[in-house]
Amino acid sequence: MSITYIGLESARQLRNARGLIFTFAIPLVMLLIFGSAYGAGGAMDKTTGLPWVVVTTIQMAGYGGMMAALGQAFNIVTERSLGWNRQLRVTPLSGTGYLVSKVVAALAVSIASIVLLILVSVVVLGAKLSFLGWSMATLGLWAGVIPFALIAVLIGQFAKPSYAQPLFMVVFLGMAILGGLWIPLQIMPDWVSTVAQVVPSYWLNRMGQMGASLSGNILEPILILLSWTVVLAGFVIWRYRRDAARN
């Protein structure tokens, strides 16, 4: 596995400004709209004990980070259809190395998105939280994005270019809405929150909230997201081996 390759791959994706504008712009616009709507007058959320503007910021940063990671799916599908993977197969880069480079690139773009959203919230919306709180929220969200990077790799492995787009839409809308990244679950009936716990995006949001409030049993979301990670990684490896064998 080549560290230089992984670094260049991440740098390449971060330089791709045109592609990233869309990844970053939508959560940013939503943050500015919902942040002012929910956060007006310094209202507090009773469930998390955080100001509403912070709750919204974490939702949107989680959403932005998730989008950035899921966006890898498109990169993989496009690169596969172009023939770049075929070119890579005549190099010493292993299949594992390729997949790791995609996960790392997903995490690199994610952290950029998360940090950007939090900065905008602090500067533009005047969201207030301790530095430690912001740092822990960032770290929690970033770690929580890992399963989404694997979902992206899995979509990239499975989907043909023709249905990658609808598949991506279903996954990301489902994750964003069900997991409470768009509309806070606190304002929904209780049963919605119970159902939401089946999707990893709910726990992604919880990671951010617990980080920000520096309270709560952080072990719970960590273990659940870790299970998601293990299961998804299993699928990715299984699929990769099957592809290799079929050739």
Added chain:
Amino acid sequence: MNQISLIEPIVIQLTGLKKSFGQLRAVDGIDITINSGEVVALLGPNGAGKSTTIDLALGLTHPTAGRARLFGGDPHDAIKDGRVGAMLQGGALLPGMTVSQAVALVASVHKHPLSVAEALDRARCTEIAKQRVSKLSGGQMQRARFAVAVVSNPSLLILDEPTAAMDVEARRVFWQSMQEFTNQGRTVVFATHYLDEADTYADRIIMLNAGKIVADGTPSEVKAVVSGRRIRASFNFERTVDIADDLQRLPGVTSVEHRGEKFTIVSDDSDAALRMLLNRYPDIHDIEVTAHNMDDAFLTLTAASRDANQSAQAAALTGVGK
């Protein structure tokens, strides 16, 4: 064992290689041994099995039967060691990157690559280094892909139709850079359907048709398969059986064909045949004498293998009938 494989003069060894896609037998029993330093052309029409043979040799696809070895071992090991560079059909560079970024990205996975500047220079890509891949012309794109293929400083270079989409000048420049590369004793295998390329740049031609080898030898050997020259002329006299027999008996004649007022004689001794011809039939006119070229060899050989296939199939059918 390892020591032996390090000094192995055999670079590519394909034994009894077969690959079927459903009913289609893309590669149908191929045996090839290529030694270190050879420049080999895989020549054949579209669908002859050139690309599939290359994929099999590189271990990119599993054979239905037979075995492919590179440098005496598994193709994957040779690739992992960076001993193989390849320009494949359907392999592409990412459009958003510049040529030098693409070369640098591929260089980063190799253990002992050339410097990016040197790879670009060898592939004549220095002046397009800063250009985006999406902005390249067909010929420039092929050069960029060549730079990517040579950046690992490979001992074996496999090029699948490298000059497709190139104009004449671009092809000339491309082969010039390829020759500099092979002059250093590297092994090169290239697939092409340009006969003149195989003739000019390879020291061995392996001709494929319908997944089988129909000829394997030096360019002159392959051309000699269809020996002789062709004499073509028009005549005004009436064609009789006697005259036809007489033409058939001219020195070295292997075939005589008539079409309207024209005949074509193929002879291994065209000079003597023509002298005698003019002596006996002084009024023939519009005389042309042409050498056989690769195209003729190609057509003859592929037609021969098709006939052989058909008779084999016919034999098989008769066998079934009984």
